Amino acid sequence: MFDFNSFKQKSPQQRFLFILGLVMFTFYIIFGGMLIIWSDMPVPLERQYRVMLGCLLIVYAAIRFIRLIKQEDN
Template identity: 70%
Template sequence: MFNLKTFMQKSPQQRFLFILGLVMFAFYLVLGLTLIVWKDMPVTIERTYRVLLGVLLIVYAAIRFTRVINQKDN
């Protein structure tokens, strides 16, 4: 799991990639939630497909989050 002490011992490149992974997790999560919640989107996609795509993006964000948190040091 995430340990702050090992985070501080990482190289700047590893820290950057870790933070970038968290940013991408947040991006996919927000995009998925936006697709589900936003009713009058400028893009015309059926509500069923929007919800399905939103759930898929949220699941993908969860997978990315677990991979970023459980990274092993080389």
């Protein structure tokens, strides 16, 4: 899945974009989890909508991660 040799052979721009993709994946996972878990969040949404939005963000993060890994293999 992840090979350090192919990571070393990338150009600096490709490495930066890969790391930026990982940072954004982590951001979406954390923000989606915060929406689901944090009950007193200062967002004026009902609980069910916050859970749906949190799940949507986590699914979106998974899709981004899969695309990032598939791009890594090419």
